[in-house]
Amino acid sequence: MATSGRTASEDAPSATDVAATLRDSDFVRIVAYADGDALAASGILARTCATIGIPFQVSATRFPTQHAESGDDEVVVTVGGMGGDVALTGRPASVTAFEAADELGGDPDSVLGLAGTVAAGTTPGANESARLLEAASDRLTRRPGVATPTEDLADGLAHSTLIHAGFSGNPGTVQAELAEIGLPVELDDDAHRRVASLVALSATGPESATQRAGEMVERAVHPYELVDEPFATLGGYADVLDAVAHEQSGTGVALALGHDARAPALDAWRNHAEKAHAVLHEATTGRYDGLFVARTDDAPVETAARLLGDFRSPEPIALVVTDDEAAAVAVDGRGLKPDSGLSAIGDAMVAAADTLNGTGTGSARRGYARFDADAKEFLSAFREAL
Template sequence: MSTSGRRTADGHAPDASDVAATLRESEFVRLLARADGDCLAAAGLLAGALAERGVPYQVRVGRFGETLADGDRDATVGVGLDPSADAHLPAEATPASATAFDAAGDLDASPDPALALAGVLASDAQPRDRAVRVREAARESGVERRPGVGVPTDDLADGLAHTTLAHADYSGDAGAAQATLAELGLPAELDESARRTVASEFALAVTGGPEATARAAEAVERALRPHALADGPFATVEGYADVLAAVARERPGTASALALGHDARTDALDAWRDHARAAHGALRAATTARYDGLFAARTDAAPVETVARLLRDFRSPEPVALVVTDEEAAAAATDERAIGAAMTDAVNAVGGVGGGTARRGYARFDPETDAKEFLTAFREANA
């Protein structure tokens, strides 16, 4: 087994050339990817490079706290998971998809810049300007920014209702989104002026509600002035990123197929819609409580990681948002606060598995566990 991609003696993660070296020397590779849009895109880019070289591979998808490696002697690449793998793309300081794009280039492959940019846009990594080469390659391939909202479908009502890039009054309800659009008097063929009108309405719908936070005005920007895709599986790269992120958690197999370039668009959009309806519905129905530095939401079964991000960006007056159901929890922070360590400590206190990064965390525990017990444990660990 190659070990060229392991962490260096000073603890830094390997760069793209190290990852490429591991792949170049391997006869079979297992890609162990975290279930999010950035890591799935990265796995797809590395898988594409391996396929071009005729190297067989397998993609496995999991969440924080899960062990995907099985002790075999094949080369392993951890993408957001398993730092003990032969190569590890941590997906924190730099989007994993940006590192994977560079690694694929080092292998003389032809990575898809739209997929790479979708991964970058799906990432919570800061700062994103470390993905300069991805953005340049996307522009060279014909990807251009335009006015409007970044949705995956040409049907605007469908896109606005089911995007998880932001939360508005009509989120999750295509009929309500269609009624809002009807009031704008848009032309049948949208020109730049019409797209700006839609973007303005969407931004107002996201930021103008009584529950919207000041942070919402900044967070909604990720959905505006999208990168249009003339030739791709979705209408915009932002929409591509949204679908990847949602489907990675809703149906990991479908997300893997999408990232690997298979014809999974219809199934992916169905999963995206289901995920969005559940996430937006849970955000509305949740019972919330505010603590010093923490805004917690208690709800029934829900896509907790997506709800935690939406809560953080559009509803939380505190820097850390936590969502807890009967058997899952997720947290998201506005900056680096050792959220993963706090999640690990909390889930260890009640029994279960979990983990995360400095800004994100996920945990799964026995449904017999009292959710209040988990919340208390997380508050203490996050203090």
């Protein structure tokens, strides 16, 4: 059965609505969509439940709507999907969760909330996250350079999914390129600027790079450095949250709950990044009217589709498809044709999956599907849905 996680922003509950629903609950079950923003929001709500003495359970899935039915003695919160007693959609979910937690007296983690907003594609301080940025100000320091989760530059740049460059996925290649720019042992501001320039040139230089690539690199440079946090920078924290949500959701939940999951989360991030970047380096691509497609045998399709749209797609929609999964993104906010009868990428994913007895979900700009067919069949069904 196909399902859509899309909802109109005007239907999204306020933080006060969320707080009121949770306040007198006997048991809260939080079901999050498997991405960085939803994961961070779920962690904030769960930690608040722990603080105020409400038992809870947290899980992450690509189809939260299918797990949203509530029992007699529980309240179900879906994050990034429809259903349940309350559904956090629209805004970055982390912003709503932070505000609801604050109303409940939960002392929410502003850095985790900000990492969630960055994972959602929001600049810290924008889209109503200014309050989070102010609350975290004593834990952040802005500096030149590039956002990475680790202090090891070769590791951080090779596995970052905030960027895609010729060296992406290959720490040895990054190390060689860093050696050419003669960095000191202790990086000063000038050294950080040289690293940022290297990344910008590598990500935007190839003929296959899009104009959008330059804008996306801007999100990864001039990072917020973190103090006494599990990851080196705010952008790096967001990168790991999003990767681990897709790659190893149980570890992602543990990380969002504040457990010591740094090492397994970084391992999942590296593995996820290597596979996602390999799609852009190696996959068979095809260009259709309004659609750019990468076909591959196996991949973290959502991250690969995002990178394809940000750094390589000359068309307004980017699709990555295997023989049992697919993900698509709308580039620069452009979606389906005006006469298509559909209003969202998620709707097209639902329609395509439904024709193949699969399951689809998504939002206005993103979609994901699982199906039992081959890539050609899904591609045909998705193009028809568009």
